[in-house]
Amino acid sequence: MLPSIRTCLPAELEAVLAEMGEKKYRMAQIMRWVFAERAESWDEMTNISKVLRGKLAERFELLPLPVPEEHVAKDGTNKIAFRLSDNSVVEAVLIPTEDRLTLCVSSQVGCKFNCAFCRTATLGFFRSLTADEIIQQVMVAQKVAARDSRRITNLVFMGMGEPLDNYENVVRALKVLLAPEAFDYSRRKITLSSVGHVPGLRALAQEGLGINLAISLHAASDELRSQIMPANRIWALDELFETLKRFPLDQRQRITFEYIIIKGLNHSAHDANLLVKRLHGIPSKVNLIGFNAFAGCRFESPSESEMVEFQERLLAKGLSTSIRLARGDDELAACGQLGRKGDGTP
Ligand code: SF4
Secondary structure (H helix, E strand, C coil): CCCEHHHCCHHHHHHHHHHCCCCCHHHHHHHHHHHHCCCCCHHHCCCCCHHHHHHHHHHCECCCCCCCEEEECCCCCEEEEEECCCCCEEEEEEEECCCCEEEEECCEEECCCCCCCCCHHHHCEEEECCHHHHHHHHHHHHHHHHHCCCCCCEEEECCCCCHHHHHHHHHHHHHHHHCCCCCCCCHHHEEEEECCCHHHHHHHHHHCCCCEEEEECCCCCHHHHHHHCCHHHHCCHHHHHHHHHCCCCCCCCCEEEEEEECCCCCCCHHHHHHHHHHHCCCCEEEEEEECCCCCCCCCCCCCHHHHHHHHHHHHHCCCCEEEECCCCHHHCCCCCCCCCCCCCCC
């Protein structure tokens, strides 16, 4: 199978074109067709000669974008699902707010990390997405957004799967998303969220991409975290925080810690104190998210006052803390809720 042109970095395309004896400026022309015009066939590239289009078609694949199935929740959150060539289904979510339009991107079909509060985990793990499939989510969502004259302003790798468990493909997709000749997203507008995959975090630190990092924390003691997040049995909190302390951040960057509040489980005064201790010395902000109950899960959602009480405890200790509203609950598009309604298979 040929590599997709959509995963080709500008320098790589330039090298291929040089091999073909083509001028340098062709690279920008082709990139424009692929990313700005979202061309779905070589024939659309009318300012590229037929001969060159033929040569490119021998080196790269350029397939039509998949047709999305959309589910718009009452709050405007739009879950976009599409079927891949092997019949598995991938989902991305467009989350509109007044001043931004965020796309939540998936990196795997299902997930192997089995967090106890997560709907995606109930699906099991099917496979990692290719870099092309990750990029296709962005392109399809861009098309959907353009229909309402909107542009995607922010990207979060927070959908199905653990992005750092699909390292090569996610990092390639990130490089394409950041490349000025391709998507040209600002590194400040992209966030990768991880369960705390230590080898992946170490490798990502070396890439120097400068994107934002979010960690799904949800508990500040190994005992509790291992109960609700089996990944903690592989990468315990001391190891994770040693890695985070060395993660390169620029002066204004902070690591976001996501903390799902589960009724009666992780929001006592003791939990707050442990969290404050853990985050000491790390430029951080905490996002509190109320657990979204779903059928078959033993946990309960907290009340608003329980969330506010926990927030106030953290604020009193000087931790920057906000409460994130779950979005799109009625279409299962809130955090940890990606997965199909009903049959439990992707
Ligand atoms: S919360 Fe994230 S890492 Fe945990 S099972 Fe769900 S998708 Fe996987």
